[in-house]
Amino acid sequence: MDSAQSAKPPIDIAVGILVDARHRLLIAQRRPGTPGAGFWEFPGGKREGDEPMADCLARELAEEIGVRDCQGETIIRFAHAKGERPVRLHVSRIDAWQGEPEGLEGQELTWVSREELRDYTLLPATDVILNALDLPDRYAITPARSAAEPDAWQAQFDVLLGSGITLLRLRDQGIDDAAYQALASEVIPAAHAQGVRVLVDRSFELCRAVGADGLHWSVARLLQKGRPNLGPGQLLAVSAHTDRDLAMAADRGADFAVLSPVAATATHPGAVPLGWDGWAAARGDHALPVYALGGLGSDDLDVAARHNAQGVAAIRGFWPASRV
Ligand SMILES: Nc1nc2c([nH]c(=O)n2[C@H]2C[C@H](O)[C@@H](COP(=O)(O)OP(=O)(O)OP(=O)(O)O)O2)c(=O)[nH]1
Missing domain, CATH: 3.90.79.10 (Nucleoside Triphosphate Pyrophosphohydrolase)
Structure with missing residues (x-):
């Protein structure tokens, strides 16, 4: 508990x-x-x-x-x-x-x-305070490159890296581990050159192999594997949808969570939106920083802060407009 x-x-x-x-x-x-x-x-x-x-x-x-x-x-x-x-x-x-x-x-x-x-x-629990102090107010999540025109995706990714974002999750659920590893190996050096940290999905071994800054897992994966032995400064993020998910994420040592969806999104059309009241109720006082996700962007940073959010996480909300 x-x-x-x-x-x-x-x-x-x-x-x-x-x-x-x-x-x-x-x-x-x-x-x-x-x-x-x-x-x-x-x-x-x-x-x-x-x-x-x-x-x-x-x-x-x-x-x-x-x-x-x-x-x-x-x-x-x-x-x-x-x-x-x-x-x-x-x-x-x-x-x-x-x-x-x-x-x-x-x-x-x-x-x-x-x-x-x-x-x-x-004092115990100071790590939670330090994570909240260190983490940015925007956490970008990439749209799948495998579902996009690769050159256009790359151009938009490059713009994202120069947009002031400092932390992102490389998400592409349409490719296998080998293709995902190749993609991560390509984009992480470019991100690091711009001072942007990258969290990857998949395994701890893959995270190590590609020199990522940590992992972004489901709660189910965290429960199954436990917190991996990450290096200093590396982060473990978790996707949560309920109060219970957050309780488990905090208990198992996640550094932060993303709680969704606040509003309806194109990525998860079937999910029932929490709304801000439902989001705040689920977020509660769980002992980790929590980003709000789902139909949000930079304009929502103030409302997110008022609901005890670390900030806003977004795919489309932070992804630059296509120039092609
Ligand atoms: N000040 C402070 N307290 C913390 C932190 N983390 C944490 O768990 N606590 C806990 C420890 C204590 O149980 C409680 C603070 O209570 P306290 O006894 O210092 O409060 P106080 O200054 O009003 O004390 P007093 O007048 O009764 O002496 O909060 C932290 O970073 N700073």
């Missing part, structure tokens, strides 16, 4: 990730006598009564580290039960504030680069 389904109601916690001009993150060490003593965390604390979470964050950061006027945005809300009690974390990234952070409660503070964080023992 994942944290979102735990029996005890979670306590709401506001968490703030201060990011400085050198992209370093501020972490604090939990004091002796508190739950998780000695572990490092991002500053924050418990909601008082029914105060709005934004007020809770401002109060906690003022009380604990003496900063004011924090400017930022919520990056994820999720629940987990890996500590002494179930918590629901409302995590914000903060890029501007007033005052110099100091440990007002006697806690040690330090600024660390994203790489240096690996040297610290962080």
Whole structure:
């Protein structure tokens, strides 16, 4: 069972990730006598009564580290039960504030680069926060090259690589593993040259052979195989359609999921759309970042963020118009 389904109601916690001009993150060490003593965390604390979470964050950061006027945005809300009690974390990234952070409660503070964080023992579930911090707000999925005119597909793919997209899934269910491997071997170097990471379907062995940045699997495949032994920075994504899928994906260690369909799509004409309310209900507070997919594009990024989505995933929504 994942944290979102735990029996005890979670306590709401506001968490703030201060990011400085050198992209370093501020972490604090939990004091002796508190739950998780000695572990490092991002500053924050418990909601008082029914105060709005934004007020809770401002109060906690003022009380604990003496900063004011924090400017930022919520990056994820999720629940987990890996500590002494179930918590629901409302995590914000903060890029501007007033005052110099100091440990007002006697806690040690330090600024660390994203790489240096690996040297610290962080509270359980911090990996979820870091995935939400690192992942982009758009996840592109390619239409099948095997169903398209190959030169036109290639031209559109090249435009996609220059469009600001930084993460994509190479999807082509119309070809066998050998043809898929050949396609992946062709497109991944081009994507990497443009700073775009590529997740592949199929096996872990294929992912390794083609130098991909991770895998995108069905929940069924994840349940069957378990989380593969991916390298540092490699990602495991999962396609989900229900609340239960997300619970299993979080439980089995997926780094993020794609939950669909929000609206009707040409790719899956038979699927019943969830609508935003149904999408948000299924997304719930599962402990992983979740993209919204299905009839969406860049115009839907704001509505997605309001529904606790990492962002938008799309095939047609991000695929450049054909020039031929
Ligand atoms: N601040 C913070 N808390 C986290 C993170 N991850 C995580 O699981 N938690 C949990 C640990 C604690 O159970 C809870 C935070 O509660 P807390 O005891 O620090 O809250 P507080 O500052 O209001 O505490 P206090 O006034 O009661 O001393 O949230 C995180 O990254 N930052």
